[in-house]
Amino acid sequence: MDNQKKSGWTAKINPFWLAAILSLVFFIWGGTIFYRYFLTTPPTAQNEEIKVDTELFNRVKNRLQSKTQNIAEALAQTYPDIFR
Secondary structure, three states, rough: OOOOOOOOOOHOHHHEEEEEHHHHHHHHHHOOOOOOOHHHOOOOOOOOOOOOHHHHHHHHHHHHHHHHHHHHHHHOOOOOOOOO
């Protein structure tokens, strides 16, 4: 007799069918989420003016420029080869 007895519903179902059923469930779940949040929301007006916080924009732009400058300075430096 087998010492490793299979018990429960997993012993009676083929792994292929288990994967197929789980995939179908996840596709249905994803489809309902897609339908609910993307297809039923009303479209936004295209002529609506975009409001931008200029102070925040300038701060972010300055940070990005300083990061780019720091990276360029670091790449321009020459470091001694420690393996020679």
